[in-house]
Every structure is written in C-alpha cells, then in structure tokens.
Amino acid sequence: MMRRMWMVIVLLLLPLTVQAQSGDGSRETQLRELLQLVEQGMVQDAREQRERINRFIEQRNEQDQMLEQRQARLAELEAQTETLEGRFETNETEIAELETRLDDRLGTLKELFGVLQQTASDFKGVVAASPTSSQYTDRVDFLESLIDKAGSSSRLPSIGELERLWYEMQQEMVASGEVARYPANVVADNGETNEQSVVRVGTFNVVSDGQYLRWEPETSQLVQLPRQPGARYTAQAEDFSQASAGELSDFWVDPSGGSLLSLLIQAPELKDRINQGGVIGYIIIGIGAFALLLALERLISLGLLTMKVQRQARTDQASPKNPLGRVMQTYQDHRNKDTETLELKLGESIARETPKLTRFLPLLKIIAVVAPLLGLLGTVTGMINTFQAITLFGTGDPKLMAGGISQALVTTVMGLAVAIPTVLLHTVVSGRSKRLLQILEERSIGIIARRDEQQGQTA
Numbered sequence: 001m002m003r004r005m006w007m008v009i010v011l012l013l014l015p016l017t018v019q020a021q022s023g024d025g026s027r028e029t030q031l032r033e034l035l036q037l038v039e040q041g042m043v044q045d046a047r048e049q050r051e052r053i054n055r056f057i058e059q060r061n062e063q064d065q066m067l068e069q070r071q072a073r074l075a076e077l078e079a080q081t082e083t084l085e086g087r088f089e090t091n092e093t094e095i096a097e098l099e100t101r102l103d104d105r106l107g108t109l110k111e112l113f114g115v116l117q118q119t120a121s122d123f124k125g126v127v128a129a130s131p132t133s134s135q136y137t138d139r140v141d142f143l144e145s146l147i148d149k150a151g152s153s154s155r156l157p158s159i160g161e162l163e164r165l166w167y168e169m170q171q172e173m174v175a176s177g178e179v180a181r182y183p184a185n186v187v188a189d190n191g192e193t194n195e196q197s198v199v200r201v202g203t204f205n206v207v208s209d210g211q212y213l214r215w216e217p218e219t220s221q222l223v224q225l226p227r228q229p230g231a232r233y234t235a236q237a238e239d240f241s242q243a244s245a246g247e248l249s250d251f252w253v254d255p256s257g258g259s260l261l262s263l264l265i266q267a268p269e270l271k272d273r274i275n276q277g278g279v280i281g282y283i284i285i286g287i288g289a290f291a292l293l294l295a296l297e298r299l300i301s302l303g304l305l306t307m308k309v310q311r312q313a314r315t316d317q318a319s320p321k322n323p324l325g326r327v328m329q330t331y332q333d334h335r336n337k338d339t340e341t342l343e344l345k346l347g348e349s350i351a352r353e354t355p356k357l358t359r360f361l362p363l364l365k366i367i368a369v370v371a372p373l374l375g376l377l378g379t380v381t382g383m384i385n386t387f388q389a390i391t392l393f394g395t396g397d398p399k400l401m402a403g404g405i406s407q408a409l410v411t412t413v414m415g416l417a418v419a420i421p422t423v424l425l426h427t428v429v430s431g432r433s434k435r436l437l438q439i440l441e442e443r444s445i446g447i448i449a450r451r452d453e454q455q456g457q458t459a
Contacts, residue, residue: 113150113151113156113157114150116146116150116157116162116165117147117150117151119165120143120146120147120150120165121147123143123165123168123169123172124140124143124144124147126172127139127140127143127168127172128140128217128220129215129217129257130172130176130203130215131200131203131204131205131206131215131222131257132172132175132176132200132203133215133220134184134198134200134206134215134221134222135175135180135182135184135200136168136171136175137220139168140220142161142164142168143165143168146161146165149161175200175202175203176202176203177202178202179199179200179201179202180199180200181197181198181199181200181245182197182198182200183195183196183197183198184196184198184222185221185222186198186208186213186221186222186223186224187221187222187223187224188224189224189226193221196208196209198213198222199240199241201251201253202253203257204253204254204255204257205251205253205254205258205261206222207237207240207241208222208224208241209238209241210234210235210237210238210241211224211225211228211234211237212224212225212228212229212233212234212237212261213225214258214261214262215258225261225265227265228265229252229261229264229265230269233252233264236249236250236251236252237251237252273410273413274414276406276407276410277378277410277411277414278378278382278411280374280375280377280378280381280411281378281410281411281414283374284371284374284375284378284411284414284415284418285414285418287367287370287371287374287418288367288371288414288417288418288421288422290367291363291364291367291368291418291421291422291425292421292422292425294360294363294364295364295422295425295426295428295429297360298359298360298361298364298429298432298433299425299428299429299432302357302429302432302433302436303432305322305323305357305436306432306435306436308321308322308324308325309322309323309324309436309439312324312325312328313439313443316328318332323353323356323357323436323440324439324440324443326349326353327346327349327350327353327440327443327444328443328447330345330346330348330349331345331346331444331447333345335451339448339451339452342448342451343444343448346444346447346448347444349444350437350440350441350444353437353440354437357433357436357437358430358433360429361426361429361430361433364422364425364426364429365426367418367419367422368419368422368423368426369419371415371416371418371419371422372412372415372416372419373415374411374415375411375412375413375414375415375416376411376412376415377411378408378410378411378412378414378415379408379409379411379412380408381408381411382405382407382408382409382410382411383405383408385408386405386407386408
C-alpha cells in the first residue's frame with residue numbers, strides 16, 4: 001500500500017518536471033502514461049498479495065499437521081505412563097513381599113550381622129590407632145567394606161570375609177607381642193616422605209635410625225617426632241634399631257602408646273632452661289664461667305707454688321723462684337742484724353708474699369654473694385611479667401601461670417648453681433693459700449728460733 005502511494009506521488013510530480021524541461025509536450029500523453037503506470041502497479045500488488053496468502057495457507061496446513069502429530073504423541077505417552085505406573089505399583093508390592101520373605105528367612109542372622117558390624121567397628125578403631133597398620137596397610141579398607149555389608153540387607157558378608165576378620169584380629173594380637181623390622185614410608189621434619197627401615201616394638205613404639213616415630217591415625221603415616229627425647233633414650237633406640245635378630249638390647253618402651261613420650265619431649269632441656277633465664281640468666285652464666293676460670297687459675301698456681309715450697313723446704317739453698325726461698329733470702333741478707341729487726345724484715349717479706357698467694361680470693365667471694373642476688377632479681381622480674389600476663393588474660397589458663405612462674409624461678413636456680421660451686425672453690429683456694437702462708441710463718445719463726453739458739457750457745 002505504501003508503495004502504491006509513493007508511485008502516485010511520483011507520477012503527479014513527473015508531469016511538472018517534464019513540463020519544466022520541455023515546453024512542447026502534450027498533457028494528454030502524460031496523463032495516459034500515468035494511467036498505465038498505475039495499472040501496472042496495481043497488477044503487481046495483486047500478484048504479491050496472492051503469493052502471501054498462498055504461503056500463509058501452506059504454513060497453516062503444516063501447523064495443523066504438526067498439532068495432530070503432537071496430540072497423537074501425547075496420547076501415546078499418557079498411555080505409556082499409565083502402564084508404567086501400574087508396573088511400579090506391582091513392583092513395590094513384590095519388593096515388600098520379598099523383603100518380608102527375606103526377613104523371615106534371615107531370622108537370627110540379623111542379630112549376628114549386627115554383632116558383626118559392632119565388632120568390626122570396634123576393631124577398626126583399634127587398628128586405625130595401632131602402629132601395626134604401618135606394616136599391614138589394607139586392613140582399614142577391608143573393615144569399612146565389611147561394616148557396610150553387615151549393615152546392608154542387599155549385600156551380605158561372605159564366609160571368606162568372616163574368616164579374614166578372625167584372621168586380622170588374631171594377627172593384631174600376635175603383632176602386639178613381637179618386634180618386627182620392615183620398610184615403611186616415614187614423614188621427616190621437613191615434610192618429605194622417604195622409605196626407611198623401621199623397627200616396631202609391639203603396639204607401643206616405632207623407631208628408625210635411633211629416632212622415635214609417631215603413628216598418625218588421621219593420615220595413616222609414620223611421622224618423625226619434631227623433637228626427640230634425651231640422649232639416653234635415643235642412644236638406646238639407635239642400638240636397638242641396629243641390633244640383629246635374636247640379640248638382646250635395652251630399650252625404653254612407652255606402654256601408653258606415645259602419650260608418655262609426648263609429655264617427655266615437651267619437658268624443657270638444659271638449653272631451653274638457659275634460654276628461659278633471659279638476659280639475667282646469661283649474666284649469671286657469664287660470671288659463673290669467670291669465677292670458674294679464676295678458681296682454676298688459683299688452684300693451678302697454688303699447686304705449683306706448693307710443690308716449689310716443698311722442694312725448697314728440703315734444702316737450705318734459697319731460691320728466688322718461690323715464696324719460701326725469697327723469705328730465706330731475706331734472712332740471709334739480714335742475718336747479722338738483731339733479732340727484733342730480723343723479725344720485722346721476715347714479717348715484711350711474708351707480707352709482701354701474701355697478696356700473691358691470696359690474689360682473686362675476694363673476687364671469688366663477691367661472685368658467690370652476687371650470683372644469688374642476680375637470680376633473685378631475675379625471679380622478681382619474671383614474676384612481674386607473669387602478673388602482667390594474668391592481668392591481661394586472666395587466670396583461666398593454669399599453664400600460663402605455671403609456665404611464667406617456672407620461667408621466673410629459673411634464674412634463682414642458676415644463681416644458686418653458680419654460687420654454691422663458687423663458695424666451695426673459694427674455700428679450697430683459700431685453704432691452700434693459708435697453708436702456704438702458714439708454712440712461711442712457721443719457717444720464719446723457726447729461723448729466728450734457731451738463730452737465737454745458736455747465739456745463746458755461743459755466749
């Protein structure tokens with residue numbers, strides 16, 4: 001329709017254009033041509049309209065045919081649905097009858113399977129937590145399958161599976177009393193898994209190359225302890241792991257299956273105790289080492305002087321290399337003087353030797369007194385920190401208080417550990433120096449007495 005309107009507009013405008021271009025054209029000729037064009041357009045529009053009507057009729061016939069096909073398919077499916085529903089109801093009735101017949105035939109076997117399921121479940125828990133599973137690795141999967149079958153009415157355990165359950169239980173009992181060596185995967189501290197030769201002691205402990213291992217039920221793996229117990233435990237574990245078959249060897253056994261061992265490795269070692277002392281602890285250790293060096297130097301020096309003095313006491317030839325020789329040399333230098341002057345000279349010589357013999361003794365005494373005081377200072381500081389932690393976090397965790405108090409008392413122990421040996425060393429060194437001074441005094445008094453005796457005989 002729009003096309004026809006445009007054609008009429010064009011034809012109406014055409015004569016005006018033609019007339020403008022050529023002034024000698026006939027008006028009648030133009031109208032006749034316009035009429036012909038209109039007739040041609042009407043004919044063409046009528047043809048296109050008939051074609052559209054024919055296509056619409058064809059499409060409607062196809063849709064009617066498709067509708068008839070769908071209705072026929074729907075009727076067929078509805079009939080099939082009714083058939084299946086009937087079959088489903090029949091099958092349900094048959095299944096109920098078969099289940100009732102199965103229950104009647106099973107009878108007491110259901111109770112037996114219930115007991116079997118309970119026994120397998122309990123044994124599964126034992127096997128999962130036992131280190132013997134590192135040697136026999138497929139038992140847990142078998143027990144899970146057996147538990148599923150024992151709890152299901154469609155699948156029943158076979159005679160072979162029941163016999164294997166008895167065999168696995170018997171095997172666990174035998175393994176709990178034997179020592180076995182076998183290869184197994186071990187997870188090291190760095191997370192790497194390596195196959196190693198391990199030694200299992202019943203269901204208690206597993207060792208490898210002198211290292212204690214722990215069985216992890218969650219991951220079903222042997223894991224090396226992040227921290228090993230003391231040297232006396234690991235040394236015996238190493239000897240035990242290297243022992244040959246039939247050879248007797250000492251070994252520390254954890255009857256709790258690893259609980260005692262876990263508590264043992266949590267106990268702090270000497271290095272941990274020293275670290276707990278903090279700065280004050282290091283100071284106490286430093287002055288303790290310094291006191292030990294001083295005491296050793298005094299013991300060695302006084303020991304050498306004692307030997308030299310003893311050699312000097314057996315001869316009258318004075319030697320300037322020892323205190324007694326120097327005292328004797330003083331007598332020889334002033335032997336012609338009067339007795340009072342000689343006594344003063346010998347006293348002066350002994351007084352000159354006294355600082356050499358008592359050197360560092362006051363310092364040792366000071367260290368013996370200061371070390372406990374430093375330990376008390378560290379304890380007070382640690383208690384202050386503990387009470388600050390209690391103020392912040394409360395008293396809900398006893399381990400927090402116990403750990404803080406234990407750490408605070410470490411410095412007191414360290415101070416006493418330094419002070420007690422220092423006092424003993426000071427006593428020993430002081431005794432040796434006093435004995436040497438006593439020898440010098442006795443010899444000087446003896447010299448004066450002998451001189452007076454000789455002078456009296458001469459008179």
